[in-house]
Amino acid sequence: xxxxxxxxxxxxxxxxxxxxFCRDIMGVSxxxxxxxxxxxxxxxxxxxxxRQPMVHISDAAKYIDTQRGSAA
Numbered sequence: 001x002x003x004x005x006x007x008x009x010x011x012x013x014x015x016x017x018x019x020x021f022c023r024d025i026m027g028v029s030x031x032x033x034x035x036x037x038x039x040x041x042x043x044x045x046x047x048x049x050x051r052q053p054m055v056h057i058s059d060a061a062k063y064i065d066t067q068r069g070s071a072a
Contacts, residue, residue, distance in 0.1 A: 004061035
């Protein structure tokens, strides 16, 4: 829950654009993300608003927490 609050404080919105999520959180290019989405291996669900793919803050927080857990 702390991660979700931190992300909400940082981005000030409940949805993060896909390119921002890739750059800031995943550390991959948008093209890599598109390849993973097409291959069905992208780690978080996407939602679309005005044709722009977005990631929900809670899904981004779960991704961060999962990555931290697997690194330990």
